[in-house]
Amino acid sequence: MTDGITKAPTGIEGFDDLTLGGLPSGRPSLVCGSAGCGKTLFASTFLINGARLYGEPGVFVTFEERPGDIVDNVASLGFDLQGLIEQERILIEHIAIDPTEVAEVGDYDLEALFLRLEFAVDQIGAKRIVLDTIESLFSAFQNPAVLRAEIRRLFDWLKQKGLTAVITGERGDGTLTRQGLEEYVSDCVILLDHRVDNQISTRRLRIVKYRGTAHGTNEYPFLIDEDGFSVLPVSSLGLSHKVYQDRISTGVDDLDAMLSGGGFFRGTSVLISGVAGSGKSSLACMMVDAACRRGGKALYLSFEESEAQTVRNMRSVGTDLERWLTSSQLRYIAARPTFYSLEMHLAVMLREVARFKPDLVVLDPISAFTESGQAGEVQSMLLRIVDYLKSNGITGVFTHLSHGVSTETDGGLSSLMDAWILLLNREAHGEFNRELYLLKARGIAHSNQVREFVMSNDGIHLLPPYLGDGGAVTGSARRAEEAKARRLEHERRTEMARLQDQIEQRRKRALAQIDALQADLAVDEAELQRLMQVEASYRAQTERDANDMARSRGVAGPAVGTK
Amino acid sequence: MADPIKLVLYVAGETPKSLAAIRNLEKICAEHLAGKYRVEVIDLKKSPQLAREHGIVAIPTLVKELPVPIRKIIGDLSDTPKVLVHLAVEESSS
Numbered sequence: 001m002t003d004g005i006t007k008a009p010t011g012i013e014g015f016d017d018l019t020l021g022g023l024p025s026g027r028p029s030l031v032c033g034s035a036g037c038g039k040t041l042f043a044s045t046f047l048i049n050g051a052r053l054y055g056e057p058g059v060f061v062t063f064e065e066r067p068g069d070i071v072d073n074v075a076s077l078g079f080d081l082q083g084l085i086e087q088e089r090i091l092i093e094h095i096a097i098d099p100t101e102v103a104e105v106g107d108y109d110l111e112a113l114f115l116r117l118e119f120a121v122d123q124i125g126a127k128r129i130v131l132d133t134i135e136s137l138f139s140a141f142q143n144p145a146v147l148r149a150e151i152r153r154l155f156d157w158l159k160q161k162g163l164t165a166v167i168t169g170e171r172g173d174g175t176l177t178r179q180g181l182e183e184y185v186s187d188c189v190i191l192l193d194h195r196v197d198n199q200i201s202t203r204r205l206r207i208v209k210y211r212g213t214a215h216g217t218n219e220y221p222f223l224i225d226e227d228g229f230s231v232l233p234v235s236s237l238g239l240s241h242k243v244y245q246d247r248i249s250t251g252v253d254d255l256d257a258m259l260s261g262g263g264f265f266r267g268t269s270v271l272i273s274g275v276a277g278s279g280k281s282s283l284a285c286m287m288v289d290a291a292c293r294r295g296g297k298a299l300y301l302s303f304e305e306s307e308a309q310t311v312r313n314m315r316s317v318g319t320d321l322e323r324w325l326t327s328s329q330l331r332y333i334a335a336r337p338t339f340y341s342l343e344m345h346l347a348v349m350l351r352e353v354a355r356f357k358p359d360l361v362v363l364d365p366i367s368a369f370t371e372s373g374q375a376g377e378v379q380s381m382l383l384r385i386v387d388y389l390k391s392n393g394i395t396g397v398f399t400h401l402s403h404g405v406s407t408e409t410d411g412g413l414s415s416l417m418d419a420w421i422l423l424l425n426r427e428a429h430g431e432f433n434r435e436l437y438l439l440k441a442r443g444i445a446h447s448n449q450v451r452e453f454v455m456s457n458d459g460i461h462l463l464p465p466y467l468g469d470g471g472a473v474t475g476s477a478r479r480a481e482e483a484k485a486r487r488l489e490h491e492r493r494t495e496m497a498r499l500q501d502q503i504e505q506r507r508k509r510a511l512a513q514i515d516a517l518q519a520d521l522a523v524d525e526a527e528l529q530r531l532m533q534v535e536a537s538y539r540a541q542t543e544r545d546a547n548d549m550a551r552s553r554g555v556a557g558p559a560v561g562t563k
Numbered sequence: 564m565a566d567p568i569k570l571v572l573y574v575a576g577e578t579p580k581s582l583a584a585i586r587n588l589e590k591i592c593a594e595h596l597a598g599k600y601r602v603e604v605i606d607l608k609k610s611p612q613l614a615r616e617h618g619i620v621a622i623p624t625l626v627k628e629l630p631v632p633i634r635k636i637i638g639d640l641s642d643t644p645k646v647l648v649h650l651a652v653e654e655s656s657s
Contacts, residue, residue, distance in 0.1 A: 104638050105645045
């Protein structure tokens with residue numbers, strides 16, 4: 001059975017993945033939905049891509065719009081339908097039926113329609129055909145029995161001709177189609193839906209039936225925008241992502257220093273939570289700047305600020321984001337949370353990520369969604385984003401506005417995140433000071449210190465707090481404590497110098513006294529010498545006198561001993 | 564005397580419906596529009612491009628091209644009074 005099914009790719013982003021190849025080749029498929037849900041666009045994209053990309057010419061049979069309108073409609077999506085028509089790769093067959101100028105008398109069939117289709121198909125050798133919208137036949141003819149038989153014959157005829165057909169049909173009340181017939185005779189039925197929930201509309205696509213092949217049965221959101229039609233299968237993600245060992249800088253040197261090894265692992269999901277005005281977006285922008293500096297690409301999805309506003313704001317902290325926008329390294333997308341539903345946001349985000357292939361993605365802030373209610377849905381959406389980013393090795397930065405200093409987030413977001421930077425804004429001594437704390441960083445040894453977070457015109461700095469007697473202090477209290485310490489130090493040094501001076505003086509005095517005593521000693525010494533000389537000369541004189549006396553008495557020699 | 568009525572009957576091959584339509588038209592013309600009509604029968608099997616040109620979807624289709632306004636009648640024309648009403652032509656006073 002499975003080898004019997006061949007598929008014709010539609011070229012619609014996401015749809016071919018979902019259906020494992022496209023629409024059943026050579027068989028009719030029904031695309032149904034209410035007015036304005038994108039049936040005609042789906043059909044024309046299928047046809048144009050067939051001619052453009054897969055070498056399969058196609059016939060567009062329109063019962064409603066005129067050929068010129070169809071060409072104009074798809075031109076706005078960048079398709080050159082007129083060119084394809086001129087190259088005979090597409091043929092538009094306009095079958096206009098005006099019920100007011102037709103009367104029915106007796107039995108009839110739609111053989112002329114078949115002849116016209118056959119003629120058109122043969123004219124360009126078509127492999128694909130679109131019939132838009134089959135309901136128009138029912139409003140043009142009054143005999144439903146004939147029509148039912150003819151439509152059944154038409155489906156058989158398409159199959160017999162081996163045409164891959166897309167038939168669009170208006171959705172009926174409670175049934176897929178008005179006549180309740182087409183869905184039974186088609187091999188594949190695709191339901192397009194346009195639902196409004198909480199005043200937010202979401203386009204969804206569901207494959208109701210696909211004979212002979214496995215297919216996803218979920219509802220998938222799809223987009224119609226300037227890039228055409230794209231479907232986003234968003235729920236087939238597992239937990240088997242590759243892990244990376246290399247680190248990426250956060251753009252704030254002090255923060256890198258707090259994470260041993262310098263920065264976060266690539267592919268990490270980082271949550272930056274904090275109260276209003278605590279610098280969440282600025283920190284996220286620093287990470288963007290760092291990513292672009294490394295030569296990578298960053299995608300910034302903002303739900304609060306416009307591009308120009310963020311660029312201006314970041315200039316005040318000395319970071320120029322504009323140059324990255326100019327060099328196409330940074331893509332900035334701003335959309336209000338209420339602009340789309342959650343699925344659509346998810347779809348848009350994933351599509352942008354898939355197309356831009358960034359190294360870093362910022363969602364600023366995710367709390368914008370949690371405030372719109374549906375916490376469970378928000379968490380599942382974020383889970384999908386986190387998973388998607390991780391499986392592609394993209395670093396995700398999510399900011400979250402928290403109320404008050406709490407380590408709780410809405411919807412249990414923290415468990416999804418690998419790293420969590422908590423920004424505080426604490427009031428002390430009549431002022432608010434920003435503080436940063438690394439609450440967690442899976443797999444990285446990190447500082448446990450609460451740092452003061454200072455944004456100045458030369459960037460973001462994380463100052464270590466003053467660790468004084470009264471615990472860690474920040475802000476002007478820190479500056480006061482630091483000034484006090486400086487003052488005390490100064491006083492201590494002055495005192496020391498004074499004491500040194502004093503001792504020096506004393507020493508000098510002592511030395512002076514020593515000099516004076518030594519001078520005295522020298523004087524005494526001289527006196528003693530003089531006395532000794534006087535004594536010696538006295539003794540010599542006395543002896544000479546005695547000898548002279550003896551000689552004069554005539555006593556010579558030993559007379560001295562005789563008395 | 565008014566302009567002749569120009570009728571074109573589109574058929575596809577010799578199907579019973581086509582043959583019935585041709586037969587019924589001949590009868591109506593002979594009985595009610597004697598002498599002031601021109602009928603052309605086109606087989607779309609032989610020239611399908613004419614179906615596109617003239618916007619024909621159902622078979623058989625009778626088109627009254629003249630006098631204006633153009634009227635189309637689909638079916639095998641089995642109900643003569645109805646056909647005459649839709650052709651909006653005065654019956655010839657015999």
